[in-house]
């Protein structure tokens with residue numbers, strides 16, 4: 220396969236810009252095969268439309284994986300009108316981890332072969348891997364930094380092996396899985412596997428399809444940064460197509476699911492982004508304000524995104540990415556009281 224997504228960006232750019240693209244080289248065909256999730260021959264022309272969702276009107280599904288993929292698009296909710304018009308992408312409508320990470324894990328697991336899978340995660344990826352692993356019959360083991368221990372009960376019910384480590388950041392847990400890898404486990408590697416970025420080019424196409432239905436194109440996208448896969452792919456797609464600006468949110472101190480850019484992220488350098496800092500206190504204020512306004516309980520990093528939005532001065536159309544809801548953070552919130 221094309222070893223680095225960097226070589227694919229030129230091909231993806233042309234596809235996003237013109238809506239269709241002919242795979243005129245082997246490299247182009249390989250890059251498009253990764254994005255379209257099927258084998259594309261040299262000389263074949265593909266259309267961006269193929270990536271748009273095909274929802275089931277009656278919402279009847281044959282299998283849990285279909286519930287995920289044919290369940291897309293996740294809802295897009297208008298949360299404010301002009302001059303700062305905003306649409307929030309509600310990613311907790313994904314069925315397994317109730318978060319955006321169902322998407323990442325679905326594509327990561329399709330890209331690796333092997334029965335045993337090992338990964339590090341502070342929360343949503345662990346739950347999504349355990350869940351999708353069960354569906355695909357894979358044996359999953361996850362290493363969790365201390366702060367992610369609130370997902371342990373979910374992992375117990377899902378029946379996967381896990382170990383909570385005495386480290387504060389997910390990336391610090393990476394060295395612990397070397398032994399499992401030596402013993403034959405595969406590592407999907409959410410921090411380095413380009414399928415993370417590519418998965419979210421599909422999320423971008425989905426979002427584009429939704430916004431087009433109401434005649435909108437985003438001027439700004441605000442998203443939290445974890446691995447940066449999600450935000451970078453949205454920034455790339457919408458930047459190419461409409462000149463949209465990406466606003467990446469990083470924690471001033473600590474917010475579950477996101478981290479600071481200087482801790483190292485693979486994809487954020489592929490796009491231009493304005494980076495803003497939000498503290499945990501501000502993020503929880505965002506959660507509170509949003510709950511009072513809409514009745515919806517959004518997760519802490521979504522609260523951070525909402526807070527970053529309320530601080531924006533420019534008018535225009537905003538998309539706010541809300542990765543998950545508040546529900547799985549009950550234990551954490553109890554500790555913060």
Ligand code: PLP
Nearest residue numbers: 443445446447448449476520542
């Ligand atoms: N998971 C959660 C709970 C998040 O809040 C976020 C970002 O806001 C992410 C993950 C980030 O996703 P990514 O790893 O694609 O950067």
